[in-house]
Amino acid sequence: MAIWxxxxxxxxxxxxxxxxxxxxxxxxxxxxxxxxxxSSSFRTLSGENFRSPHAFLDNSATxxxxxxxxxxxxxxxxxxQVETRYSxxxxxxxxxxxxxxxxxxxxxHEMKFISEAADKRIPCYRVLSDDGYLIAGSRxxxxxxxxxxxxxxxxxxxxxxxxxxxEAQRQGRISFYLTSTGxxxxxxxxxxxxxxxxxxxxxxxxxxxxxxxxxxxQEFANQCFGNxxxxxKGKQMPIHYGxxxxxxxxxxxxxxxxxxxxxxxxxxxxxxxxxACVVAFTGDGGTKQFRSDGVxxxxxxxxxxxxxxxxxxxxxxxxxxxxxxxxxxxxxKPVLVEALSYRVGHHSTSDDSTKYRPVDEIEHWKTARSPxxxxxxxxxxxxxxxxxxxxxxxxxxxxxxxxxxxVAEKTEKPQLAEMFSDVxxxxxxxxHEQEKSLRETIKRHRQDYPTDxxx
Amino acid sequence: xxxxxxxxxxxxxxxxxxxxxxxxxFRCTTGLSDRFGxxxxxxxxxxxxxIVGFAIGLAAMGNRAIAEIQFADYIFPAFxxxxxxxxxxxxxxxxxxxxxxxxxxxxxxxxGHGGHYHSQSPEAFFCHVPGIKVVIPRSPQQxxxxxxxxxxxxxxxxFFEPKWLYRLAVEEVPENDYMLPLSEAEVIREGSDITLxxxxxxxxxxxxxxxxxxKDGISCELIDLKTLIPWDKEKIESSVNKTGRLLVSHEAxxxxxxxxxxxxxxxxxxxxxxxxxxxRVCGLDTPxxxxxxxxxxxxxxxxxxxxxxxxxxxxSYDKSSPVHQHTLLExxxxxxxxxxxxxxxxx
Numbered sequence: 001m002a003i004w005x006x007x008x009x010x011x012x013x014x015x016x017x018x019x020x021x022x023x024x025x026x027x028x029x030x031x032x033x034x035x036x037x038x039s040s041s042f043r044t045l046s047g048e049n050f051r052s053p054h055a056f057l058d059n060s061a062t063x064x065x066x067x068x069x070x071x072x073x074x075x076x077x078x079x080x081q082v083e084t085r086y087s088x089x090x091x092x093x094x095x096x097x098x099x100x101x102x103x104x105x106x107x108x109h110e111m112k113f114i115s116e117a118a119d120k121r122i123p124c125y126r127v128l129s130d131d132g133y134l135i136a137g138s139r140x141x142x143x144x145x146x147x148x149x150x151x152x153x154x155x156x157x158x159x160x161x162x163x164x165x166x167e168a169q170r171q172g173r174i175s176f177y178l179t180s181t182g183x184x185x186x187x188x189x190x191x192x193x194x195x196x197x198x199x200x201x202x203x204x205x206x207x208x209x210x211x212x213x214x215x216x217x218q219e220f221a222n223q224c225f226g227n228x229x230x231x232x233k234g235k236q237m238p239i240h241y242g243x244x245x246x247x248x249x250x251x252x253x254x255x256x257x258x259x260x261x262x263x264x265x266x267x268x269x270x271x272x273x274x275x276a277c278v279v280a281f282t283g284d285g286g287t288k289q290f291r292s293d294g295v296x297x298x299x300x301x302x303x304x305x306x307x308x309x310x311x312x313x314x315x316x317x318x319x320x321x322x323x324x325x326x327x328x329x330x331x332x333k334p335v336l337v338e339a340l341s342y343r344v345g346h347h348s349t350s351d352d353s354t355k356y357r358p359v360d361e362i363e364h365w366k367t368a369r370s371p372x373x374x375x376x377x378x379x380x381x382x383x384x385x386x387x388x389x390x391x392x393x394x395x396x397x398x399x400x401x402x403x404x405x406x407v408a409e410k411t412e413k414p415q416l417a418e419m420f421s422d423v424x425x426x427x428x429x430x431x432h433e434q435e436k437s438l439r440e441t442i443k444r445h446r447q448d449y450p451t452d453x454x455x
Numbered sequence: 456x457x458x459x460x461x462x463x464x465x466x467x468x469x470x471x472x473x474x475x476x477x478x479x480x481f482r483c484t485t486g487l488s489d490r491f492g493x494x495x496x497x498x499x500x501x502x503x504x505x506i507v508g509f510a511i512g513l514a515a516m517g518n519r520a521i522a523e524i525q526f527a528d529y530i531f532p533a534f535x536x537x538x539x540x541x542x543x544x545x546x547x548x549x550x551x552x553x554x555x556x557x558x559x560x561x562x563x564x565x566x567g568h569g570g571h572y573h574s575q576s577p578e579a580f581f582c583h584v585p586g587i588k589v590v591i592p593r594s595p596q597q598x599x600x601x602x603x604x605x606x607x608x609x610x611x612x613x614f615f616e617p618k619w620l621y622r623l624a625v626e627e628v629p630e631n632d633y634m635l636p637l638s639e640a641e642v643i644r645e646g647s648d649i650t651l652x653x654x655x656x657x658x659x660x661x662x663x664x665x666x667x668x669x670k671d672g673i674s675c676e677l678i679d680l681k682t683l684i685p686w687d688k689e690k691i692e693s694s695v696n697k698t699g700r701l702l703v704s705h706e707a708x709x710x711x712x713x714x715x716x717x718x719x720x721x722x723x724x725x726x727x728x729x730x731x732x733x734x735r736v737c738g739l740d741t742p743x744x745x746x747x748x749x750x751x752x753x754x755x756x757x758x759x760x761x762x763x764x765x766x767x768x769x770x771s772y773d774k775s776s777p778v779h780q781h782t783l784l785e786x787x788x789x790x791x792x793x794x795x796x797x798x799x800x801x802x
Contacts, residue, residue, distance in 0.1 A: 234747070418747075
């Protein structure tokens with residue numbers, strides 16, 4: 001059924017200006033559908049709704065249709081006629097709903113555009129108040145003392161690691177760094193809620209998952225220094241961690257490229273009947289590019305179950321990921337979790353974020369909304385953690401990190417041959433030739449090449 | 456600066472891309488948004504395919520769309536829009552439509568610590584696509600003239616800027632509006648023994664090699680190609696006809712790089728005139744590495760070595776080697792050499 005509108009300005013005005021784009025009569029091909037609507041519909045449409053009885057007739061050459069895009073105005077007689085015509089029992093059902101591929105769609109006589117924004121934003125699930133108290137009535141997964149303390153210690157470790165590596169970059173000892181500050185709860189609580197069989201496809205702000213799984217501070221330092229103990233063999237920039245033994249895919253700088261890959265990983269786990277899931281992470285760069293209420297609302301659009309959770313509430317993140325993992329594995333369906341948080345650090349050591357966001361906003365999230373402080377209050381209230389333990393932990397982690405940096409710095413760079421390895425499984429002849437030629441060049445011009453790379 | 460010059464005159468120019476509203480990560484668009492308004496200079500979502508698609512639409516409506524891709528390494532999500540849309544917009548419509556007002560700017564090349572994803576030189580991919588032009592300036596002054604020409608050119612242009620030079624290059628740039636012709640190479644150093652062809656940041660490395668070679672009595676002619684597609688074959692041809700030798704250098708991996716195209720074309724045109732095989736000094740066939748960057752790059756001394764071995768190609772020929780004797784007999788190489796030498800003397 002075709003709905004006809006003219007290019008009259010009044011019509012454009014009648015409809016929301018934002019959709020005026022759709023009303024431009026570019027497509028005249030629908031004109032041939034005129035015989036589907038009897039002439040009375042013209043009179044009625046124009047007469048009752050648009051107060052311009054001759055709009056269509058006067059300007060018939062510009063008539064255009066918005067078939068499929070617009071619903072009929074509420075009180076058109078044409079609509080009534082159509083309804084009358086199909087009032088027959090045989091047609092009644094057909095008239096209220098139609099079987100459309102993907103499910104039954106009911107009809108409405110209201111021409112109602114779905115708003116670009118819901119009246120209320122999707123609420124955010126949380127368990128702990130800012131003061132670290134359990135919010136009355138919250139449903140959450142219990143965390144025992146051992147797990148809770150390990151979670152807290154890991155969050156502290158991650159924070160100190162970020163501070164020290166960031167400083168190391170500032171001192172010119174490593175070429176680049178990028179912190180996870182502000183996102184410690186997402187990192188650690190998500191890791192704690194998963195098992196080590198679950199496969200991680202990270203963005204680049206989730207080193208806490210590796211930390212939780214036992215990647216050592218020395219291993220982190222080795223990657224940042226690109227030495228010969230780095231699993232990536234010095235090929236990538238700092239923070240591009242990856243660890244096969246920890247089921248953690250190696251980080252790639254481009255944004256969100258890992259999301260479709262995760263679906264492939266998931267399919268493999270499913271076909272192999274593994275009791276494991278895949279978790280792909282992405283941040284604002286991959287999600288918050290449009291004016292929707294975050295990414296959580298896109299769950300429904302894609303037919304994926306979704307939830308919004310307070311990313312600075314470790315207990316809420318933990319409970320959410322535990323529940324999501326259950327659904328994913330046992331119902332074999334994907335789940336989208338949007339954890340609201342705030343990147344307290346700059347994007348990276350190449351960025352000064354105060355150029356595009358207020359300093360007091362950063363400060364607020366750094367202090368008042370700190371995920372560490374909140375979780376610590378809860379652990380402390382449970383009597384599981386003391387101030388003495390805190391200062392001892394911080395001192396010890398600091399010492400371990402400084403040591404790891406020293407060791408990493410002293411460790412040799414990877415052998416020159418590593419430059420050519422891993423392009424393919426085996427070295428093809430062109431690379432053989434290029435390696436040979438490079439070695440001859442180096443012999444002639446040793447002064448051109450760094451001395452810390454063993455030949 | 457360049458964009459200011461352009462924006463001043465034309466009210467249908469739009470500049471946009473990731474963080475462009477704030478001045479861009481390399482500060483290229485600093486102050487533009489204040490000067491020309493947020494409706495003309497603005498940020499886009501982090502979606503390269505969207506940026507280029509939007510730019511094509513804008514350009515198709517008769518505007519000058521100047522889209523920035525933050526790093527050339529991140530241009531690949533937009534590859535479909537560039538290759539299948541922008542490049543074929545005119546052709547597929549029989550010239551009813553075109554998106555000639557489109558210019559895509561992207562910083563490319565090594566920067567010292569960029570690793571895989573902040574260092575690549577992807578120009579060859581785009582040179583393989585009929586319908587777009589590919590332009591790479593070597594200096595700030597060149598950048599302004601070539602960018603203005605690219606923006607005003609009635610064809611879509613991919614304009615790669617050497618990011619190595621953003622911080623290093625200092626040059627007097629005229630305030631006035633000036634354009635440098637596209638598809639016109641420039642001899643930036645005259646010489647008689649060998650022709651060197653390059654573009655962008657690599658030219659300054661090549662120039663150093665030319666200076667060094669001169670100390671050894673080798674006279675190098677250095678040519679900035681400037682526009683890679685469509686390129687100025689004639690200028691290179693006439694230079695090689697003069698020198699009899701050619702060396703091409705680029706940072707991108709050697710295999711399938713644009714140097715291969717130049718080498719093949721010049722070999723076709725100057726076969727009898729060439730006194731040595733065309734030399735290519737390029738990046739290696741590995742992903743751009745972090746720790747190994749100094750090894751990967753086509754450095755001054757690699758170029759200098761290639762200049763010397765090209766110039767000394769025949770004198771270094773070991774005539775006692777059976778393989779070489781065989782080659783000489785098979786290809787009658789010596790005769791060609793003799794004729795060439797004679798030819799030069801006569802000329």
